[in-house]
Amino acid sequence: MNADARIAVDAMGGDEGLAVMLAGVARARRRFDGMRFALVGDEAQIRDGLKNHPNLTAASSIVHASEVVGSSDKPSQAIRRAKKTSMGVAIDLVKRGEAAAAVSAGNTGALMAMAKLSLRTMPGIDRPALAALLPSLGRTDFVMLDLGANTECDARNLVQFAVMGAAYARTTLDLASPRVALLNIGTEELKGTDEVRDAAAALRDATHLPMTFAGYIEGDRLSFGDVDVVVCDGFSGNVALKTAEGTARFVGDLLKRAFRSSLRSKIGFLISRPATELLRGHLDPNNHNGAVFLGLNGLVVKSHGSANEVGVAHAISVAAKMVRDDLTRRITDDLAHFEQEAVA
Template sequence: MTTGEIRLAIDAMGGDEGPSMAVPGLAVALTRCPNLAFEIFGDKAEIEKAIARHPELAARSNIHHTEVSIPMDAKPSQALRMGRRVSSMWQALESVKGGTASATVSAGNTGALMAMAKFCLRGMEGVDRPALAAIWPTIRGESVVLDVGANIGVDTKNLVTHALLGAAMSRAVFGIDTPKVGLLNIGVEEVKGLEEVRDAGQILKTGNFPGLRYEGFVEGDDIGKGIVDVVVTEGFSGNIALKTAEGTARQLAEYLRMSIGRTLRARIGYVLAKPAFARLRDKMDPRKINGAVFLGLNGLVIKSHGGTDEYGFASAVELAHDMVRNDLQARIALDVAALTETKELANAG
């Protein structure tokens, strides 16, 4: 476990609000994790204006001016052409590559961040397509779900590799020696689903993967039950599942709000049950689980939701802090190096 100061690189220009959201988020994270320090990249005038309200954060930060920020709607190829080496996103990644910072946090364009991270940091040996992994709250605790948006369409080998990456993350973050892994599918029967998913299931079922325990296929309604520690899917379905869960949480919260104010009896019931409602609201708050990590790169990169507020961004920063503190990158590298040597994965193409 890493002790002492943990320095993070921040792309302050990412997200819908840029520095006006990111900087207050850093201030919130610093109160919770006092050993943090920051290298902040972006428009210096905007950052200094925002950080002037937070003197303790200013004392723990270095600001680096960049002329270019990546638009939220830019295509990955456009982002590479316009922002390579000069944008706030790229320079934040470069600071991790150069060892100045231990992880990058950005609320910027997901596709652009993935493209730049792959180009700048490169993938680990044996990982063809890094995955975006999220920590998902469940009835039993928390699970790792990947991929939630980095790859649209994957092959059998990618799915198997992502299972290894997710299991390694589960061991490092949750301390589970042999995580239970499931493949997201349209049914639990082995004959269902796409050919790539069925083939990946057979490899995980029959292969020698001592770092995980394959539990078979899981369906969408199993994710929240927490029946497995790691749920593996490709980025299209994973992102839809993530956004659906976030939307459903907000929908339920709105239903409760509307119902509580409808009658006097309901309002009295709310007063009596207020502590229970507060716990429910806290559990369902998507800001508390904001932040996903790109797994399989030679460096830690955390993606925050672009539309979050400062409290959500603080959660992404805290996730980066915890992953550095738990030596996630080194532990994943060791696990992947050992597991990707197996003949089962070599034959999974």
């Protein structure tokens, strides 16, 4: 990372409290040499918490914020208090160029509203989208967007999401030409809404972008590794995400119940424990934590509110990779190429 770059962390956001946030920051620092932080929140509490992480102190500065956005606060309420809250101050550091990215585990609706109002959308982007990495049976995870920022989208929005998602996959997954697909109710060309079909037509014609358009994908194939980026409207994406999370928990609980059902099952569990531990790690949301608001004039990452220190560190690592690979510039360049093709 650039020696001058630092990441603003909303140290007070999240369900698990300051101690977990600081532990996550300390873990992330060990992954990225030279990473620096602006820890935003109550100065006295943060300074006291840093006593447990002496190696983090030299790499961090504290930015005081007297208030915290609550999990039940409405976005309109949070915006009015933005300048006093740890979440709002972290975003403002990005706006002023004093931080390269902001990370928060706080209220999602408030974070998006504050980020959009403060940072505004990039030139050529109509709406920001929420993107995240999800587990897959393929060689890497896959990117999915939008996951809830926009419940309704037209074809232009979906095309912009595809361009941004591909740039994000190139950065985070180290792919030269990500395979991009539109979530649909079938794989045939005539299936889906007018918006989805029109977006598919535009993406098929975009031959000079650093992506491979793979057509449509159905919900039952999301995690099979067929594609690297899945694009959809925020309503469908959020339903798909929550369904996948619920299914993962269901499978995990079902396995626990099965292994506890008899003595033979308990012995079987001991024998198969390495495999079950591998499965649990693959499905653990902390190992895939860190959703990104793409399309803003600044980088903002949303950590899950219930993330542990591993999850917080993963979210910060996502932010660090985007800063390192200059994701905003990549999206800007790709959009410019797409617009040139459309005009031609």
